[in-house]
Amino acid sequence: MNDETKKQINAKYERELQRGERFWPDSIFKDVVVSLGLFIVLVLLATFVGVENSPKADPSDTSYIPRPEWYFLFLFKFLALYGQIPVLGKIEWLATVLVPTIGIGLLTLLPFIDKSPWRYYTRRMLPLTVMGLIVIDMVLLTMMSDIPTVAEDGSKLLGLLQTTAGLIVPGLALIALFFMAYKRDENPVAPMLWTLGLAAVLMIGFTAVTLALAPPAEAEEAVASTLVDQITAGQDLYSVHCVECHGDDGKVTVIEGVEGLEGKEVSPINSRDVLYTLNDASMAEIINYGRPDAGMNPFGKAYNAEGLTKSEIDYIVLFMRYNWDDRFEKPVFKPLFPPLADGEVPSYDVHIAPMVKRYCVSCHRAGKENNEFVMTSYDEILTTGDNVDRNLVAGDETSYLLQVIQGHAILNEQGEEIIGVMPPKSTLKAEYIDAWIRWILNGMPQTAEDAAKLFVAPTPAP
Amino acid sequence: MWKKAYEWLDERLGLNAMYTNLLDRPEPRGNWWNTLGSASLFLFIIQGLTGIFLTVYYTPSPDHAYDSVQYIMNGVAFGWLIRGIHHWGASLMVIVVFIHLLRVFFTASFKYPRELTWLIGIGLLITTLGMGFTGYLLPWHQMAFWATTVGTQIAGTVPFVGEFILKALRGGPELSALTLQRFFAAHIWMLPAVLAGLIGVHLFLIIKHGESHYPSQDE
Ligand code: HEM
DSSP: OHHHHHHHHHHHHHHHHTTSSSSSIIIIIHHHHHHHHHHHHHHHHIIHHHHOOOOOOOOOOOOOOOOGGGGGGHHHHHHHTTTTTTGGGHHHIIIIIIIHHHHHHHHHHHHHHHOOOOSSGGGHHHHHHHHHHHOOOOOOOHHHSSOSSSSSSSSOOHHHHIIIIIIHHHHHHHHHHHHHHHHHHSOOHHHHHHHHHHHHHHHHHHHHHHHHSOOOOOOOOOOOOSSSHHHHHHHHHHHHHHHHHTTTTTTBBBBBBOOOTTOOOOOOTTTTHHHHHHHHHHHHHHHHOTTTTBBOOOOOOTTTTTBBBBHHHHHHHHHHHHHHHSSSOOOOOOOSSOOOOOTTOIIIIIHHHHHHHTTTTSSSSSSSSTTTTOSSSSSHHHSSSSHHHHHHHHOOOTOOHHHHTTTEEEEESSSSSEEEEEETSSSOOHHHHHHHHHHHTTTTOOSSSHHHHHHHOOOOOO | HHHHHHHHHHHHHHHHHIIIIIOOOOOOOOOOGGGGGHHHHHHHHHHHHHHHHHHHOOOSTTTHHHHHHHHHHHHHHHHHHHHHHHOOOOOOOOHHHHHHHHHHTTTTSTTTTTHHHHHHHHHHHHHHHHHHHHHHHHOBBHHHHHHHHHHHHHHHTTTTTTTHHHHHHHHHSSHHHHHHHHHIIIIIIIIHHHHHHHHHHHHHHHHHHHHOOOOOTTT
């Protein structure tokens, strides 16, 4: 740029200043309005959306799907799609290093690459359309970031669609734009805009198809964020993993009914002896590593793929502290489910599932002795068990399940016991038994909506 | 009385000169797009203020980081609000800075005499993203831990020096207490210092050259 052009630019700027505004108060006013608006948005987001919680970091849990801050997602997706390209896709550093470096490099050196004095939009069609293309691609890649490139059944259709939307179409459009900018004589404003528009429509179209075909996202397991939630989660985990040896209240001193450990003496883990001598860290350590020499298996993820994560172990420790350790004051708990009104019909989702999780699943899951009666899901409860046709019979008060939870063991014709009372070493609270009875008598509805349809308003007493 | 105090201060600080130089400047006619730079600055200040509050309770060790953040959310009065603002402010700042970049790109404001303003701006963009990357690990939750594992792994694919970069970022072959310590130091000391310094130069250049005007057809 020679001095003459510079002079012209500066003179033009002086003229613009003459017919311009004052920084104070004209510009500042707008600045303050926007900043204030952003502040309000922030407070609203913090109050009504909050911060998503995720479990504590656990270096042994490699099954976790990493998820960066959302504004890096487009890069992750780009890498994933790039990996689909044959041959080239295998050279990782081309995508991880070369492409971003070139991107940032071009952006940095922009004032030295584009040295022309032209500033009006139609005279800068190439940079503007290319930037437009890139921004659209970034947005679309971000939107597709959660969708796998290979479906569960091995179909690559999704991957192909995404690659088309995110790499192929923008790539072709890029080539076309450069071609037009350099090959045409007159300034090709309209054709370049058309190219950008067409590419955008195609990219958005392919993305829309991808999103429509994508499998619905799995509901993520909610993370317990309040103390009460954490203790409750700990209690559920304790019920599943620990009850068989330590009992539901931690009182057990002699293990009964556990293969290989029959008659083994243990210190009651609800006692001061244990709770006062072990601090939280060593307690978590014991659950993590187990007491293999004494017969307690390690529960940590590091030792067993099905095991507990760091957060889950912490929840169990919290549960033990707040229930048994007299130095801790138990916070107020939500009941397992809201109390049932007269005539209200309980549902599996709201009422039965939490009870089953707390009181039955520790024994009624795969790999335990339970007459093959698995209770980990709605369907399994209805379709498994040696006595499946008698356990839950819609409308039948003599369903085996109802009998055993009310303290009547089931005997066969010879008078031998085939099913003992359930749960074997304790009794359910009356309101829980009542919920079971209402549920089975009304045909075992699964969802809250199904149950609501069965609601019969109690007839007022005359 | 007030007048006297003002005059005394003005004599020593040059308040009047500051007013004419900083505030009472002529500017080309602008529009709402011109507010994005000051909005970025505002968000930077908000992040600084809320961040300082967070460091009062946050503990940068793998054993306590997660719990200290949980405590901020549940135990500290208005901790949830401060953390919420800091969390969303980070995302918003990235968006606003990026749109600010797009605006100066589309109006070709990076051309003579504002090339250096643009260069410093790129430094600001990279540092802002660096703040996001380092801040994300601090709560030490699963999502962050594994995202950072993968993120640093990507840095490790650079030919020849990748291994070195990886170890420098992680402070060892694996993510560990050292990594957290390092990211913490970068997030609260190094990067903010860089950011503040660069913003200073950025603003100086803007006042020196004035904001660019919107181009007309003959330019
Ligand atoms: C923390 C981040 C940043 C802050 C606080 C900041 C602040 C500002 C402010 C207050 C202005 C004047 C008002 C306006 O035009 O909006 C401005 C202008 C400018 N910024 Fe930034 N900026 C940041 C990032 C960037 C980035 C990422 C770039 C581009 C690479 C950039 C390039 C420019 C340019 C070229 C101008 C001059 C615009 C003109 O004169 O019309 N800035 N910046």
